[in-house]
Amino acid sequence: MILLGKSVLGMAGVVLAGAGILCSEGLVHVKVVERKPPGLHISVIAPAMLAPIAVHFAPQRDLAQAAREIQPYVPAIRAALDSLRDTEDVVFVDVKEPYERVRVSKLGGAIVVDVDHIGETVHVSAPVRAISSTIEQLAAASSNSL
Amino acid sequence: MRETMRRRTQIATVLCLLVAGSMAVVGPAIAASAEKYLHVNVEDPTRGESVNVNVTLSMAERILPAINNHNLHNGKILIHNAEMNGVDIRALLDAVRTAPDNEFVTVKDKDSDVRVAKASGNIIVHVIDRKNKEQKVDVTVPLKVVDALFNTVKNDELDIVAALRALSDAGDVLLVTVQDSSQKVRVWVDSQNTQD
Numbered sequence: 001m002i003l004l005g006k007s008v009l010g011m012a013g014v015v016l017a018g019a020g021i022l023c024s025e026g027l028v029h030v031k032v033v034e035r036k037p038p039g040l041h042i043s044v045i046a047p048a049m050l051a052p053i054a055v056h057f058a059p060q061r062d063l064a065q066a067a068r069e070i071q072p073y074v075p076a077i078r079a080a081l082d083s084l085r086d087t088e089d090v091v092f093v094d095v096k097e098p099y100e101r102v103r104v105s106k107l108g109g110a111i112v113v114d115v116d117h118i119g120e121t122v123h124v125s126a127p128v129r130a131i132s133s134t135i136e137q138l139a140a141a142s143s144n145s146l
Numbered sequence: 147m148r149e150t151m152r153r154r155t156q157i158a159t160v161l162c163l164l165v166a167g168s169m170a171v172v173g174p175a176i177a178a179s180a181e182k183y184l185h186v187n188v189e190d191p192t193r194g195e196s197v198n199v200n201v202t203l204s205m206a207e208r209i210l211p212a213i214n215n216h217n218l219h220n221g222k223i224l225i226h227n228a229e230m231n232g233v234d235i236r237a238l239l240d241a242v243r244t245a246p247d248n249e250f251v252t253v254k255d256k257d258s259d260v261r262v263a264k265a266s267g268n269i270i271v272h273v274i275d276r277k278n279k280e281q282k283v284d285v286t287v288p289l290k291v292v293d294a295l296f297n298t299v300k301n302d303e304l305d306i307v308a309a310l311r312a313l314s315d316a317g318d319v320l321l322v323t324v325q326d327s328s329q330k331v332r333v334w335v336d337s338q339n340t341q342d
Contacts, residue, residue, distance in 0.1 A: 075212040083205040088181070090339040094198040 025049045026110060026127030034120045048130030055137040067141040074139045081132045084111070182314045185341055187332045198341050203314045210307050221307030222298060235296055242269070243289055264289070268319075281326040288316040 025048040034040035055063065070077075084106060091105040099118040104111070111131065115122040184206065186199040211221040218224075242250070242264055251262035259274040269292055273283040294312035298305045313319075313335055322333040 072215070075214075076209055079208045079212040080205065083202070083208045087202055087205060088339060090183075090200055090202070091198070092200060094196075096194075096196045098194045 025130050025133070027125075028127070028130065029123065029125040031123040032120065036119050040120075048127045051126075051130050052133040052137045055134060055141070063138075063141050067138045070135070070138050074135065077135055078132075081128055081135065084128050085109075180337075181339075182335055182337060183339055184313075185332070185334050185336070187330075187341055189330045190328055192328045200339060200341065203310050203335065207307055207310050207314075210310070218306075222303045222305050224303050226302065235301070239289075239292060239296060243293070278326065281324065284323045286319060286321060288312070288319060290316060 028044075028046050028048045028051060030042070030044045032040060032042040058066075087106055089105070089107050091103055093102070093104040095102045101114075101116040103114045105114075106112070106128070107125070109129070110125045110127045113122070113124045182203045184199075184201050184203055186197070188195075188197040190196070207221075210218070214220070217226070245264060247263075247265045249261060249263040251260065253260040257275070257277045259272070261270075261272040263270045263272075267289050268286050269289060271283070271285040273281075275281040275283070291309050291312045294308040295304050295306070297308060316335070318334070318336040320332070320334040322331065324331040
């Protein structure tokens, strides 16, 4: 009985540690709510650490093309992400129209995009560190494909 | 004697708490004031539209040198058809810098009023365009920013990064306002991360 208890405790510890490692880079949150019928409602919360790992599993041809397209902008993106890490929370862009509002902001180490349209709302939040890791993966893929 | 010591200790403790408290209140304000923001605000009440942009100057300073595209290279922009042939812009700037505060150019006709002046270390341009929806344009640029902009080796390029650095040191300033019958545009620099 004691052995079983220790085993369960050990497994719970492993699961907790794994979850802790997975969530160490924060979480990516994508939420889409459609107001019109059929009223699509999608909410995905995934560990941000999976994003750069997912790049490894992307089809090589598509990855190479994406990497080539992003290559000229990598230095600027890298500089932007570096300075974003040091920037305090701020709303970078806020566009208001009669039937739509778009906000791009930095909130607690994540880039947040909110689109509030008359027919739907979209919320995307991704940690700066995860975006940075993914961009580095893409840049590496580009240099490998050359 | 012991009573006096105790009293002094109490006063010292209260003083320490006061200093710590005031540092806690003032400290973040000092830290926050170090970062300068470039704000752009476009309001169109007739259409119910508005655009707000807030960017830290330090971020722009870091990103611009990384963009090498078209006429922008290493934070400097190349101006090909600047029509500056025959005009020594640096000598012109030097003359403006050393001149006392004054109104340099005043043009008035039935369609527009244009005024260019120097006041309190700033170059000020006022334009009223009557033909174009009564459009009013006010531009105020600190001379130090203009100097930094033109402080380049080549005559046909502007150092945007140096100008941003100078702008960062120039304090809070309202750079541009454009107003016509429907829209209002404002560009300014301050230490607030919001436009409130």
